[in-house]
Amino acid sequence: MAVDIDAVNILLVDDEPKNLIALSAVLDGPDRRLVTASSGEEALRHLLHQDFAVILLDVHMPGIDGFDTAELIRGRERTKDTPIIFLTAEIRGQGFVSRGYSLGAVDYIVKPFDPEALRAKVGVFVDLFRKNGEVKRQAARLADMTTFLNGVLESATDYAIIALDPEGRFLTWNEGARRIYGYTADEMVGKRDLAALHPGHADGAQKVGDLLRTAARQGKAEAVVEHVKRGGRRVPVTATISRREDADGLSIGYVLVARDITAQQRAEAQRLQLIEEQAARSEAEAARDRLQQVIDVLPEGIILVDAAGHVFLNNAAADEIVGRDLAGTSDGPFGDLVLLQLDGTPCAPDEIPLARIIQHGELVKGEQFLLPNATTEQQVPVLVNGAPLRDQQGRLTGGVVVFQDISPIKELERQKDTFLAAASHDLKNPLTAIKARAQILQRQAARMPGPDSERVVDGLRAIDTTATRLTAMINELLDVARLQMGRPLLLDRQPTDLEEIARQVTAELQPSADRHEIEIKAPPKKKLGLWDRARLERVVTNLVSNAVKFSPEGGRVTLVVREEDRNGEPWVALEVHDEGVGIPTEDVPRIFERFYRGSNVAGAIEGTGLGLTGSRHIAEQHGGQLLVESEQGKGSVFTLLLPAHIPVVQGASPQAAQVVGAGAP
Amino acid sequence: MAADQVGSVSGCLEQRAVSQTEDRPSEDGERLGAIILVVDDDPEIRDVVRWLLEDEGWTVETASDGRDALERATRARPALIVLDMGLPILSGEEVARRLHDVYVDPPPIIVVSADGRAGEKAARIGAASYLHKPFDVDALARLVRLALGSP
Numbered sequence A: 001m002a003v004d005i006d007a008v009n010i011l012l013v014d015d016e017p018k019n020l021i022a023l024s025a026v027l028d029g030p031d032r033r034l035v036t037a038s039s040g041e042e043a044l045r046h047l048l049h050q051d052f053a054v055i056l057l058d059v060h061m062p063g064i065d066g067f068d069t070a071e072l073i074r075g076r077e078r079t080k081d082t083p084i085i086f087l088t089a090e091i092r093g094q095g096f097v098s099r100g101y102s103l104g105a106v107d108y109i110v111k112p113f114d115p116e117a118l119r120a121k122v123g124v125f126v127d128l129f130r131k132n133g134e135v136k137r138q139a140a141r142l143a144d145m146t147t148f149l150n151g152v153l154e155s156a157t158d159y160a161i162i163a164l165d166p167e168g169r170f171l172t173w174n175e176g177a178r179r180i181y182g183y184t185a186d187e188m189v190g191k192r193d194l195a196a197l198h199p200g201h202a203d204g205a206q207k208v209g210d211l212l213r214t215a216a217r218q219g220k221a222e223a224v225v226e227h228v229k230r231g232g233r234r235v236p237v238t239a240t241i242s243r244r245e246d247a248d249g250l251s252i253g254y255v256l257v258a259r260d261i262t263a264q265q266r267a268e269a270q271r272l273q274l275i276e277e278q279a280a281r282s283e284a285e286a287a288r289d290r291l292q293q294v295i296d297v298l299p300e301g302i303i304l305v306d307a308a309g310h311v312f313l314n315n316a317a318a319d320e321i322v323g324r325d326l327a328g329t330s331d332g333p334f335g336d337l338v339l340l341q342l343d344g345t346p347c348a349p350d351e352i353p354l355a356r357i358i359q360h361g362e363l364v365k366g367e368q369f370l371l372p373n374a375t376t377e378q379q380v381p382v383l384v385n386g387a388p389l390r391d392q393q394g395r396l397t398g399g400v401v402v403f404q405d406i407s408p409i410k411e412l413e414r415q416k417d418t419f420l421a422a423a424s425h426d427l428k429n430p431l432t433a434i435k436a437r438a439q440i441l442q443r444q445a446a447r448m449p450g451p452d453s454e455r456v457v458d459g460l461r462a463i464d465t466t467a468t469r470l471t472a473m474i475n476e477l478l479d480v481a482r483l484q485m486g487r488p489l490l491l492d493r494q495p496t497d498l499e500e501i502a503r504q505v506t507a508e509l510q511p512s513a514d515r516h517e518i519e520i521k522a523p524p525k526k527k528l529g530l531w532d533r534a535r536l537e538r539v540v541t542n543l544v545s546n547a548v549k550f551s552p553e554g555g556r557v558t559l560v561v562r563e564e565d566r567n568g569e570p571w572v573a574l575e576v577h578d579e580g581v582g583i584p585t586e587d588v589p590r591i592f593e594r595f596y597r598g599s600n601v602a603g604a605i606e607g608t609g610l611g612l613t614g615s616r617h618i619a620e621q622h623g624g625q626l627l628v629e630s631e632q633g634k635g636s637v638f639t640l641l642l643p644a645h646i647p648v649v650q651g652a653s654p655q656a657a658q659v660v661g662a663g664a665p
Numbered sequence B: 001m002a003a004d005q006v007g008s009v010s011g012c013l014e015q016r017a018v019s020q021t022e023d024r025p026s027e028d029g030e031r032l033g034a035i036i037l038v039v040d041d042d043p044e045i046r047d048v049v050r051w052l053l054e055d056e057g058w059t060v061e062t063a064s065d066g067r068d069a070l071e072r073a074t075r076a077r078p079a080l081i082v083l084d085m086g087l088p089i090l091s092g093e094e095v096a097r098r099l100h101d102v103y104v105d106p107p108p109i110i111v112v113s114a115d116g117r118a119g120e121k122a123a124r125i126g127a128a129s130y131l132h133k134p135f136d137v138d139a140l141a142r143l144v145r146l147a148l149g150s151p
Helices: A017-027 A040-049 A066-075 A093-102 A115-155 A177-183 A203-216 A262-297 A315-322 A353-360 A407-447 A453-483 A498-510 A535-548 A585-590 A610-621 A654-658 B009-022 B025-031 B043-055 B066-075 B094-102 B120-127 B137-147
Strands: A008-013 A032-037 A054-058 A082-088 A105-109 A159-164 A220-227 A234-245 A251-260 A302-305 A310-316 A364-372 A381-389 A396-405 A493-497 A516-521 A530-533 A555-568 A571-578 A625-631 A635-643 B035-039 B058-061 B079-084 B107-113 B129-132
Touching: A008 A017, A008 A040, A008 A115, A017 A054, A017 A115, A032 A040, A040 A066, A040 B066, A054 A066, A054 A115, A054 A407, A066 A093, A066 B025, A082 A115, A082 A177, A093 A105, A093 A159, A093 B094, A105 A115, A105 A516, A105 A585, A115 A177, A177 A251, A203 A220, A203 A234, A220 B035, A234 A262, A234 A453, A234 B035, A234 B079, A262 A310, A302 A315, A302 A353, A302 B025, A310 B043, A353 A364, A353 A396, A381 A407, A381 B035, A381 B058, A453 A535, A453 A610, A493 A535, A493 B120, A498 A516, A498 A530, A498 A555, A498 A571, A516 A535, A530 A535, A530 A635, A535 A610, A535 A635, A555 A610, A555 A635, A610 A625, A610 A635, A610 B035, B035 B043, B035 B066, B035 B094, B043 B058, B058 B066, B066 B079, B066 B094, B079 B094, B079 B137, B094 B107, B107 B120, B107 B137, B120 B129, B129 B137
Parallel strands: A008 A032, A008 A054, A054 A082, A082 A105, A516 A555, B035 B058, B035 B079, B079 B107, B107 B129
Antiparallel strands: A159 A251, A220 A234, A234 A251, A302 A310, A302 A396, A364 A381, A381 A396, A493 A530, A555 A571, A571 A635, A625 A635
């Protein structure tokens, strides 16, 4: 202990030099330095600069005596605690002694003194001084260490380091604690409130309480808990609580070290998310690869677009029909597809199926377009179906179209139409020649004189009438052929009065139905529409002659012609009521089938069964309907319903419409 | 019965003269010189229509296909064309369309068609009127008179 070897000072004060010498002789030693003063003034001067373990002070001195000197020594801060031993030749009365003690004297030594006793007394103070010095140095070191440790605590800003006393009161609160919890040391030190670390978070409070109890029991406990920062944000921390004990094993409190692991948790979560995303992405890629392989096998073109219309998937057939690599050659919406209507007019950008699908969520069913092939520069007829794509919440996320090159179908249709046109042409030209020849010969014959003229005219009229009947049959046959070939009828729409047709048909059929009474009920108003007059005549003729045919006992056949409002649109209805055999309920759904005969009339009544099928087709092609209600044994009601609004026919001119064409089509 | 199919102007005049003197002397003056072009690929029909229209007092020229019709109509402007739609080489519709290249105000047309769509086609080409095949000769005679503004 090199520090302790430093010699301690002893101040000897006496006006008698021989006394000083004697004291020095007695007290001298290697661990001390003797400082002598021959007066109170001199002693005080020494005391200004040095600390002394003890002062031996002679009471009786000239000038300032020992008591006065002691009083001055006590008066100074630096020396107020320095022990003083008074030296005196005699103790003169109680007042003398008490004065000395009141001045802080620790002892009196009466001269002549016993050297051993003096040495022992002084030795006590030397030891005391030396020990005090050591205590002070230790205290200073401790203070330094505390400062140092506080520095460490304060610079550990990532960690809340909190000391708690055994009752859980906060003893220290470092910068890290302030950062994590948002409270300052001034606010927290002295409080006994672990719950302050998690207001409104019972679960977190419970956990920290458990942690403290575990630490009390086991010495140390560690857990990840959630604390609550001032303001309410939850902060995940790793908290370690360790119990501290003194040398005897008694608890002196706890240290709580907590570290905010928000960033760590976030990084971990991000890492996990990244892994998940990567897995999902590769899964999606694999699924997409499989899907691509599947759709590449399909013969129809398939294009999928996102909600912005960008192509994100298409198959090989789509590339082939479009004539280019859709994925590689388009950056605009909908793969920069160009579509034309069948008549060759280009579709506006918002008319193309994919645009309508993603803009309005439309379903596209069986629409036909022309699609210019980029490679062959041919306009490919395509049949397009499509639908919007939606996510699980039903939000529109894109669209899909499936399209098919229908060139072969179109070609077949064209061939059928060519055939039908040729058949019509080839059958009707001879009829035209026959009728026209018969008619013009009638004119000539009528001008001829002689008795045979009338017979010739009658014969020619008979040829003409027969040719007219043949024409009607050929027209019907051509319609049947068209329908059987799956081609729509080509309607010749003209302003037509349905009531007039009813009257004409009635007039034609009444003569040959002598057991029936055919009557018409209709308000006196034209029932006009743009319809195919000749075909409606066939429908009405068919319905009325059926009514006659299927009421073999005779009776009333009633035609009702009326106007009807359907959702604000004007329609015209023609009902044909009969009082005949009716149709068995089970047969009703089938009577419009080709060649079908009701079970109660098969074999009993003649007919081809083609009529109702064709009639319904004609009604439907007009945008109308042909309906039936029937009760077996009571009769049937057939209703022809036609929209009466005048559709705009492309290129219709008043000039052509004013002059009603002549001749049976 | 007249046997010619293509018909010459002289032949027409000759026949016209016959019918004129025998049947309708009163209409001669107005109808003389107004040529009606009858276009049909069927010779029987051309023949019977020629007969009818000449009987009515008109001068008739005939053509058997679309190109022939267009050439004749270009060479000399007919007063009226009775035009079948189903023609070889050029369709009736095409003939009507090209007549607009030849004439600012093409001659009126009576459309004749065997396909049941005479009305629609007439509307499309702006024809004066139309007939479905087979037609009544009286109806054709009436439409011709109507188109040519004759009583």
